Amino acid sequence: MKSDSFTGWPSNKPVGRLAPSPTGAQHVGNARTYLLAWLSIRSRGGRLILRIEDIDSPRVKVGAAQQAIDDLRWLGLDWDEGPDIGGPHAPYVQTERIDLYREALSRLQRDERVYPCTCTRTDIEAAASAPHIEHEGMIYPGTCAGRSASDAVTLGDQPFAWRFRTTDRVLEFDDRVAGPQQANVRRDLGDFVVGKMDGSSAYQLAVVSDDQAMGVTEVLRGDDLLPSTFRQLELYAAFGWTLPTFAHVPLVIGSDGRRLAKRHGDTRLATLRQLCVTAEELIGLLAWSCGLRPTRDPISARELVAEFDLCRVTREPYVFSVGHVFNVPGQS
Ligand code: GLU
Ligand code: ZN
Numbered sequence: 001m002k003s004d005s006f007t008g009w010p011s012n013k014p015v016g017r018l019a020p021s022p023t024g025a026q027h028v029g030n031a032r033t034y035l036l037a038w039l040s041i042r043s044r045g046g047r048l049i050l051r052i053e054d055i056d057s058p059r060v061k062v063g064a065a066q067q068a069i070d071d072l073r074w075l076g077l078d079w080d081e082g083p084d085i086g087g088p089h090a091p092y093v094q095t096e097r098i099d100l101y102r103e104a105l106s107r108l109q110r111d112e113r114v115y116p117c118t119c120t121r122t123d124i125e126a127a128a129s130a131p132h133i134e135h136e137g138m139i140y141p142g143t144c145a146g147r148s149a150s151d152a153v154t155l156g157d158q159p160f161a162w163r164f165r166t167t168d169r170v171l172e173f174d175d176r177v178a179g180p181q182q183a184n185v186r187r188d189l190g191d192f193v194v195g196k197m198d199g200s201s202a203y204q205l206a207v208v209s210d211d212q213a214m215g216v217t218e219v220l221r222g223d224d225l226l227p228s229t230f231r232q233l234e235l236y237a238a239f240g241w242t243l244p245t246f247a248h249v250p251l252v253i254g255s256d257g258r259r260l261a262k263r264h265g266d267t268r269l270a271t272l273r274q275l276c277v278t279a280e281e282l283i284g285l286l287a288w289s290c291g292l293r294p295t296r297d298p299i300s301a302r303e304l305v306a307e308f309d310l311c312r313v314t315r316e317p318y319v320f321s322v323g324h325v326f327n328v329p330g331q332s
Contacts, residue, residue: 004215007047007088009080014046016218017211018072018079021053022064025268026071028320029222029252029260032286035301036249036313037220038077043308049214050082055094055206057198065093071269075279076301081214089214094206101201104209104239105162105194109149113238114194116152116160117144136227139190162195164204164234171233176247177313178223183230192231204228208235216244223248224259247310250317252289257319265322277326285325289318 004011018034020026026034041048050072052065069084081087091097108114117140119127128138145165152160166186175181183189194205201209211219219229226248236243254264272282280298287293287304291314 006215009047014041014044014218015049015214015216016041016046016220017049017051017214017216018077019051019053019207019221020065020068020072021056021059022061022068023056023059024061024064025270026068027260027267027269028272028282028286028322029267031071031075031269031282032252032289032318033220033222033249034072034077035075035283035286035304036247036290036310038301039304039308040218040220040247040310042305046218047081048079049087049089049216050079050084050092051210051214052083052093053203053207055098055200056203057200067270074269074273075283094210097206097210098201100209100213101206104205105201108164108194108238109162111238112149112165114149114162114164115144115147116149116155117147117163117191117193118155118158118160119143135224136189139188140192142191145191159197161193161197163191164194164231164238166191166231166234167237171230173229173233173243173246175226176245176310177220177250177315178226178248179315181226181229183227185230185234189227189231194235204231204235208232208239208241211244212236212239212241218247219244220247220249222251224251249290249313250315252320253317255319255321260320264320267320267322272326275326281326289320290314 002011003009016037018037038048054060054065081089081092083092124138124140127141127143140163144163168184168186170182170184172180172182192204193202196202229246252260254260260267278298280300283301284298285296287299288296291312292304
């Protein structure tokens with residue numbers, strides 16, 4: 001069997017990742033996505049990477065990265081590379097990888113794929129009139145798109161972001177869970193920021209650079225990130241990098257139909273643990289919610305590996321009410 005010279009791992013095996021953002025405690029919704037990402041790779045004998053996505057600086061909470069690691073371990077999930085165990089693609093924490101993102105940005109600058117954008121949020125809201133996809137913000141109206149990358153030097157001390165120049169064409173991909181997808185990034189989403197005004201990298205650039213550098217072949221994540229995937233497809237094309245496969249899984253929602261959040265009661269894994277809910281009880285519930293098991297009986301993640309098949313994962317979001325399922329004070 002051929003092996004990856006860098007890792008010694010068989011090169012025909014999938015490589016996936018768990019990518020928690022330490023912006024708060026991990027909850028039942030995050031757990032379901034991690035479970036599926038883990039099962040998808042483990043059921044095919046692949047390799048898993050744990051990466052901490054902590055570049056979203058104002059929202060990152062002290063101690064939340066370690067807590068995410070503890071939560072994942074409690075769930076019974078493991079990984080082959082990560083900040084706690086090291087590995088050939090270290091470091092595994094995004095704030096320690098900014099040189100890589102800088103290099104990627106300079107490549108985009110050299111190729112004129114980005115331009116300096118001086119617009120504030122208020123400017124964009126005032127100029128944008130097109131309807132936009134929920135949660136995705138305004139479609140950038142193109143105010144600064146006439147600039148070239150080298151115009152940055154003429155801006156003096158005016159703050160600016162680096163915005164990616166999208167292409168006006170329909171992009172398509174076949175999602176392994178959500179099915180065939182298509183969008184015209186320029187029209188549907190607009191030019192997007194890859195380098196923020198404070199000099200840091202935006203999520204889109206960091207995640208694509210990392211997945212490429214770490215040899216990730218499968219991205220499995222929540223379907224709230226589907227629009228982001230189209231932006232990332234533009235970046236993959238700009239860099240000429242090979243695409244991973246994508247699988248976007250439905251989210252856990254509250255009874256009001258909105259993405260699971262504080263308003264739905266306390267669904268943090270740390271809280272469930274304190275209330276003596278076992279990992280097997282939670283995994284059993286989540287596996288049932290995904291259509292992987294006929295009942296909610298407790299089961300370990302490991303026991304689900306042999307029979308796992310991504311095709312069996314339901315395409316409906318799971319409506320979760322913490323107070324009904326576990327004996328936890330919840331609002332709905
Ligand atoms: N860090 C992101 C999150 O926790 C996941 C990003 C990704 O999977 O690409 O929502
Ligand atoms: Zn602008």
